[in-house]
Amino acid sequence: MSVLKRTYPLGMQSFRIIREDGAVYVDKTELIYQMIQAGRYNFLSRPRRFGKSLLVSTLMELFSGNKALFEGLWIYDHWDWNTRYPVIRLSFNDVSYEELGLKEALSQALAKKAKSLDIELSFTSLKDRFAELIEVAAKKYGQQVVILIDEYDKPITDYITKPEIMDQNRSVMKEFYSVLKGDSADDIRFLFITGITQYAKVSIFSDLNNLDNISLSNQFSAIAGITQQELESYFATEIAEMMQDTPDILDQIKTWYNGYTWDMQTWVYNPFSLLHFMAKREFKDYWYQSGTPSFLVALLKKNTFREVEHLEAGERALMNFEVDPGNLAPILFQSGYLTIKHITEGGVYELGYPNREVKGNMLEAILSIYRGVNPTQSIPLYANIAGTLRIRDINAFIAAINALFAGITYEAWNADQEAIFNGILQTTFTLVGLDVKAEVHSAKGRCDLLVETAEYIYVMELKLDGNAQDALNQIKAKGYMEPYLESAEQLPNYM
Numbered sequence: 001m002s003v004l005k006r007t008y009p010l011g012m013q014s015f016r017i018i019r020e021d022g023a024v025y026v027d028k029t030e031l032i033y034q035m036i037q038a039g040r041y042n043f044l045s046r047p048r049r050f051g052k053s054l055l056v057s058t059l060m061e062l063f064s065g066n067k068a069l070f071e072g073l074w075i076y077d078h079w080d081w082n083t084r085y086p087v088i089r090l091s092f093n094d095v096s097y098e099e100l101g102l103k104e105a106l107s108q109a110l111a112k113k114a115k116s117l118d119i120e121l122s123f124t125s126l127k128d129r130f131a132e133l134i135e136v137a138a139k140k141y142g143q144q145v146v147i148l149i150d151e152y153d154k155p156i157t158d159y160i161t162k163p164e165i166m167d168q169n170r171s172v173m174k175e176f177y178s179v180l181k182g183d184s185a186d187d188i189r190f191l192f193i194t195g196i197t198q199y200a201k202v203s204i205f206s207d208l209n210n211l212d213n214i215s216l217s218n219q220f221s222a223i224a225g226i227t228q229q230e231l232e233s234y235f236a237t238e239i240a241e242m243m244q245d246t247p248d249i250l251d252q253i254k255t256w257y258n259g260y261t262w263d264m265q266t267w268v269y270n271p272f273s274l275l276h277f278m279a280k281r282e283f284k285d286y287w288y289q290s291g292t293p294s295f296l297v298a299l300l301k302k303n304t305f306r307e308v309e310h311l312e313a314g315e316r317a318l319m320n321f322e323v324d325p326g327n328l329a330p331i332l333f334q335s336g337y338l339t340i341k342h343i344t345e346g347g348v349y350e351l352g353y354p355n356r357e358v359k360g361n362m363l364e365a366i367l368s369i370y371r372g373v374n375p376t377q378s379i380p381l382y383a384n385i386a387g388t389l390r391i392r393d394i395n396a397f398i399a400a401i402n403a404l405f406a407g408i409t410y411e412a413w414n415a416d417q418e419a420i421f422n423g424i425l426q427t428t429f430t431l432v433g434l435d436v437k438a439e440v441h442s443a444k445g446r447c448d449l450l451v452e453t454a455e456y457i458y459v460m461e462l463k464l465d466g467n468a469q470d471a472l473n474q475i476k477a478k479g480y481m482e483p484y485l486e487s488a489e490q491l492p493n494y495m
Helices: 015-020 029-038 052-063 102-116 126-141 163-181 183-187 228-234 236-243 249-257 271-280 294-302 329-334 356-371 385-390 394-406 418-431 468-478
Strands: 041-045 087-091 145-150 188-195 267-269 312-314 339-343 348-352 435-441 446-452 457-460
Touching: 015 052, 029 052, 052 087, 052 145, 052 188, 087 102, 087 126, 102 126, 102 163, 126 145, 126 163, 126 183, 163 183, 183 188, 228 236, 228 249, 228 267, 236 249, 249 267, 249 271, 249 356, 267 271, 294 356, 312 329, 329 348, 356 418, 385 394, 385 418, 394 418, 418 435, 418 446
Parallel strands: 041 188, 087 145, 145 188
Antiparallel strands: 312 348, 339 348, 435 446, 446 457
């Protein structure tokens, strides 16, 4: 099968470069226009590599009046190109706070931006320098200022395992963002802030009450990511070409990379994975393997959960993250490892994995954390577990499970907690595609694990200080199998 020769914006976050190179660009300018018209101050939370930086870059070129870059796009005939605004764009990906400290790094970043606008700053304090830059830029260019801040949360998230530095950076950010609600507000035409997480205690959310959080907005649910309609329109030639050999290619692409929603009305594809797939025509874990944040791994290690799917949270809790190892729903949702699966009438958000790419890798990551090993070291051990249960080869199953337990590193070993064994088993069964339920209630008690295959139902009771016979006696005494006897083709066999 020949591969269509097109330029895909792999790793490109510059709207200018994408347009000048003739790379594929999914036109989001109508939604961008609607966002600008809807309000002056906006915040958008989306996972990493989901198009936030490209969105910021597009806004910069738009407000700068670079008309030629937008030819052929929706907004070309709907924008006043005669008015150009001074743009202050800050990306915390480019701020050297690791070496200089956040306050000094921000001060230097403001000086650099002032120089590009031909402005010389006279104040020394961070707050005064930011206010001065906004005021002088508005006067110098005769237009209100546009402020675009990308990855605002990075100086906090990077130090999530170092609370002292994290709190210091919070304090600096509180001072920095306080300018936006002061006298400088009159000089601001448009403010757009992006990030992965929304921290409840950062002043832009607690103090800046006119900041519109559009993260869960129905109107802007597709402003980042690629919808099904956009996939079939912008990549019609590629899809037609692939369908010649793989008629169900659309279903496969959807299973691998679709599934993200912020409103249960619009679902989008992960753009990073989708574009890489279109360029390489191979189903791989592009987004996940591009780097799971170290802070997330650290938080997962602190938690004793067995599975992250089916977590629940209210809207306020879902969009306000604080470091709480016992409540990872907000960070897993905001960072893209979980998405909304259902919203109850009471406003409770039920979460789950968005697609195959994320689910498989997250389960492998969880299993590796339990075992204290690299995820790839578990693959040979769990590969045959599903098969042993499907054919009821109990001896082979036990041998495979023992090998899985035996590989737990000394540092990760926690033999005084039954939960680690339960967690390893539940994660493994889910990873190999078995239907598994934990702590299933019956009339007399609840079993630790229940695993179903097409032909068999397995009830498992784990005993930390007991023995196999104790577990079997409890299964019989508590009647864990009784709810399934009517549908069973044969009587249960206790082994």
